[in-house]
Amino acid sequence: MRKIYIFDTTLRDGEQSPGVNLNMQEKVEIALQLEKLGVDRMEAGFPAASPGDLAGVSAVARAVKNASVIALSRSREQDIEAAREALKDAQDPCLHLFLATSPIHRQHKLRMEKHQVLETAEAAIRYAKKYFSKIEFSPEDAGRTELDFLCEVTEMAIRAGATVVNIPDTVGYMTPYEYGNIFKTLKENVPGIEKIQLSAHCHDDLGMATANALAAILNGADQIEGTINGIGERAGNTSIEEVAMALETRQEFFQAKTTLTLSEIARTSRLVSKLTGMVVPGNKAIVGANAFAHESGIHQDGMLKEKTTYEIMSPETIGLKESKLVLGKHSGRHAFREKLVDLGYNLDDEHVNAAFAKFKDLADKKKNVTDEDIVALLEEKLIETPEVFSLETIQVSYGNQSTPTATVRIKLLDGGYLEEAAVGNGSVDAIYKAIDKATKEEVELDDYSIQSVTHGKDALGEVHVVLKQGDYAVLGRGVSTDILEASARAYVDAINRLIEKRKSPARSRDNVTLI
Numbered sequence: 001m002r003k004i005y006i007f008d009t010t011l012r013d014g015e016q017s018p019g020v021n022l023n024m025q026e027k028v029e030i031a032l033q034l035e036k037l038g039v040d041r042m043e044a045g046f047p048a049a050s051p052g053d054l055a056g057v058s059a060v061a062r063a064v065k066n067a068s069v070i071a072l073s074r075s076r077e078q079d080i081e082a083a084r085e086a087l088k089d090a091q092d093p094c095l096h097l098f099l100a101t102s103p104i105h106r107q108h109k110l111r112m113e114k115h116q117v118l119e120t121a122e123a124a125i126r127y128a129k130k131y132f133s134k135i136e137f138s139p140e141d142a143g144r145t146e147l148d149f150l151c152e153v154t155e156m157a158i159r160a161g162a163t164v165v166n167i168p169d170t171v172g173y174m175t176p177y178e179y180g181n182i183f184k185t186l187k188e189n190v191p192g193i194e195k196i197q198l199s200a201h202c203h204d205d206l207g208m209a210t211a212n213a214l215a216a217i218l219n220g221a222d223q224i225e226g227t228i229n230g231i232g233e234r235a236g237n238t239s240i241e242e243v244a245m246a247l248e249t250r251q252e253f254f255q256a257k258t259t260l261t262l263s264e265i266a267r268t269s270r271l272v273s274k275l276t277g278m279v280v281p282g283n284k285a286i287v288g289a290n291a292f293a294h295e296s297g298i299h300q301d302g303m304l305k306e307k308t309t310y311e312i313m314s315p316e317t318i319g320l321k322e323s324k325l326v327l328g329k330h331s332g333r334h335a336f337r338e339k340l341v342d343l344g345y346n347l348d349d350e351h352v353n354a355a356f357a358k359f360k361d362l363a364d365k366k367k368n369v370t371d372e373d374i375v376a377l378l379e380e381k382l383i384e385t386p387e388v389f390s391l392e393t394i395q396v397s398y399g400n401q402s403t404p405t406a407t408v409r410i411k412l413l414d415g416g417y418l419e420e421a422a423v424g425n426g427s428v429d430a431i432y433k434a435i436d437k438a439t440k441e442e443v444e445l446d447d448y449s450i451q452s453v454t455h456g457k458d459a460l461g462e463v464h465v466v467l468k469q470g471d472y473a474v475l476g477r478g479v480s481t482d483i484l485e486a487s488a489r490a491y492v493d494a495i496n497r498l499i500e501k502r503k504s505p506a507r508s509r510d511n512v513t514l515i
């Protein structure tokens, strides 16, 4: 079995998803989970983009011990210097240099002739080689680059000292046949190709990112780049979990495998979804809520007789366990603690007590508390943001023929309280206006989404909001059996994050283009 290296770019290309903006703590949290998942390499960001990006990459570089940490850089000295600074504490640093090579990019974006592209990239790789032993070079938009020129670029990159050459299908234009053929052609024609690794980096604009990555593997790719849940620019990147499970499930066909700890897939997916606020569609392969659900009678009958009739992989493989122990209001601290350990949380006494109090609260409202409920409660406050404001109470008056009115009471850090009332177009609008009045924060609600954590009338509702204030965009989360309370919690959470963000280094990338 050939080993396929996994290069995760959730924290870089994934973070380029519209509306996603992870803070340093969140990046580290995801990086540590990616380390548990066992990715070989992880791209932590683009340090030259902003001081905040640089700080985020440094924090990941310091935290991660068992994966190579990578920083993205344009083919320019000042970018390489920023990456050097960001990666100075990494155990196994790697620089990812890129320069576009396709005729469209050469003509319209770079305004460079082929020879200038070659010279610029070569100079950057040679400069970087003084500081980095591991360098990946990406000819951006390789998919739409003339094949003979791509061979020339690859040969130059090898000569200059790149250790990995990546072939990005930047705009998700390739079909599996064409994309696979690029790898075959490079393998057959480029002198020295055996000295480096070839990598595949696909985007999903036509829904072919995973198929293209697999075609690359069949044609000799050593590494697959992708993101958890397939998040990323526009339609996203190759989903790492899809590639990993395709190789696992169809081993005899691909004759290749990853060394990922597959049982960490579900947890990683959940964490990325929570921290990015990007909800995983129910029908998403591998990690969607319905990926292992069987609805039709014929399928259910088949499953009961023999699982393999309709199940090509088991939910346990990706770490989804069937819950044997469902907790309720009579469950004690001991059973609760055992459940936490079973779910993979090792909390100290203080955090167990806080979580137990939340659980008891929920068990009063909900007969059976499932694993998903407990995870949602714990992860609502996964990243501890200092709570300048915390929601005490909300009171809403609503009737379909009257104007909704909300009153909120908010606790301050010094123990004081704020209380305000407001009317709105709907109950949530009234609550948000009352919170705005109380906190005196001028924010714009950029996104609002709600989903239920489990099924049934008493299910927990989970709300995500994105608030904007000037250059800043922040995500907030709230969980409750009541969707109005969850909405209020998410909004207050976002305001607390906004206040925290104003104190941290600038993250605006508006003036940085990927040229």
Ligand code: KIV
Pocket: 013, 098, 138, 140, 141, 168, 169, 170, 171, 201, 203
């Ligand atoms: O899609 C792309 O071309 C990229 C490069 C920066 C590798 O993400």
Ligand code: ZN
Pocket: 013, 168, 170, 201, 203, 233
């Ligand atoms: Zn990309």
